[in-house]
Amino acid sequence: MTKIIIPHPERRRALLLIDIQKGFLKDDRRGIVPLIQKVIKEGAYQLVIEAIFHAEPGSLWDKQTQWTFPLQPTVPEIKTLLDPGIVTVTKTTKSAFKGNVNLAELLHKNAIEEVHLVGLDTNDCVFATAQESFDLGFFTYVLEECVASSSSDDLHEAALKILRRLDMTNHSELIETKNILNA
Numbered sequence: 001m002t003k004i005i006i007p008h009p010e011r012r013r014a015l016l017l018i019d020i021q022k023g024f025l026k027d028d029r030r031g032i033v034p035l036i037q038k039v040i041k042e043g044a045y046q047l048v049i050e051a052i053f054h055a056e057p058g059s060l061w062d063k064q065t066q067w068t069f070p071l072q073p074t075v076p077e078i079k080t081l082l083d084p085g086i087v088t089v090t091k092t093t094k095s096a097f098k099g100n101v102n103l104a105e106l107l108h109k110n111a112i113e114e115v116h117l118v119g120l121d122t123n124d125c126v127f128a129t130a131q132e133s134f135d136l137g138f139f140t141y142v143l144e145e146c147v148a149s150s151s152s153d154d155l156h157e158a159a160l161k162i163l164r165r166l167d168m169t170n171h172s173e174l175i176e177t178k179n180i181l182n183a
Contacts (some may be wrong), residue, residue, distance in 0.1 A: 004035060004038060004039060004143060004145050004146070004170070004172075005170045005171070005172065006039070006043055006116070006143075006170070007114070007116075007139075007141045007170050008114055008139065009044065011113040011114040011139065012046045012110070012111050012112050012113050012114070013043075013045050013046060013047075013112065013113070013114045013115070013116060014045060014046065014047040014048070014049060014107055014110070014112045014114070014115050014116070015039065015040065015043055015045040015047070015048045015049070015116050015117075015118065016049050016050075016051060016096055016115055016116070016117045016118070016119075016129060016133075017036070017048070017049065017050040017051065017074060017078065017082075017118055017119055018051050018096060018117055018118065018119030018120065018125050018126050018129055019051060019052060019053045019119050019120045019121070019125050019126075020033075020036065020050070020074050020075055020078050020118075020119045020120060021052055021053065021072040021073070021074060021075065021120075022072055022075055023069055023070070023072055023150075024053075024120040024121065024150040025075055025120065025148075025150070026150050029120070029148040029149075029150060031148075032118070032119075032145070032146050032147065032148050033075070033077050033078065035118075035145045035146045036078055036118050036119070036146045037077065037078065037081060039116075039118060039143060039146055040078070040081045040082070041081065043116070045116070046110060046111075046112065047087075047106075047107070047110050047112055048082065048083070048086060049086065049087045049088075049089060049096070049101075049103070049106070050074050050078075050079075050082065050086055050087075050088050050089070051088075051089040051090075051091055051096035051099060051119075051125075051129070052071065052072065052073065052074060052088065052089070052090055052091070053069060053091055053092070053125060054069055054070060054071035054072070054090070054091075054092060055067065055068050055069045055092060056068060056092070059092060061092075071090070087101060087106060088101075089101045089103060093128075094124055094125045094127075094128035094129070095125070095128040095129045095131075095132045096125070096129045097129065097132045097133070097136065098132075104136050107138065112138065113138065113139060114138060114139040114140070114141070115133045115138045115139070115140050115141070116140075116141050116142075116143055117129055117130055117133070117140070117141070117142045117143065117147070118142075118143050118146035118147060119146070119147060120147070120148055120149065120150055121148070121149045121150055121151065121155075121156075122142070122147040122148060122149045122155070122156040122159045122160060123149050123151075123152075123155035123156060123158060123159035124149075126142060126147050126159070127159045127162075127163070130142050130163060130168055134166075134168060140168050141168060141169060141170050142160070142163050142168060142169045142170070143169070143170050143172075144160060144169050144170055144171075144172040145172055147160075
């Protein structure tokens with residue numbers, strides 16, 4: 001199984017599960033599920049939070065993009081690993097920080113220094129949440145093996161390229177290259 005590099009284990013960290021919902025998790029993207037499961041089981045996070053998205057008829061999503069998405073839970077393969085009292089952020093926009101929970105306050109209250117993100121879509125909600133997390137003063141890393149885009153590999157790679165440039169990922173592609181070169 002893929003070795004997932006978890007940055008800075010000495011910091012107090014939170015894991016944000018972004019929109020791991022059936023409607024986004026297409027069959028060809030399901031490979032991230034066992035990797036997310038591994039991170040949940042082995043990541044030793046002080047806080048784990050799930051975010052779920054929905055866009056109802058009549059919403060801005062519907063009016064501007066002619067797209068709606070029903071409220072769906074996190075997929076069972078992930079949900080069953082989560083504590084029953086997990087904080088769930090329900091959102092109607094891209095960033096998990098704009099949901100029904102004051103996420104920044106929750107992270108500060110738990111003395112979280114670093115945020116790791118997994119889920120969907122790399123180029124949309126994961127990207128927006130990562131940017132806002134950083135802007136709010138948290139060290140922020142997208143775990144590359146554990147994110148995907150439901151619409152396009154090109155958009156996924158473009159978002160990762162930007163995040164890598166900002167040092168906001170765990171740099172899996174660089175680690176893999178270094179390991180091959182040092183073998």
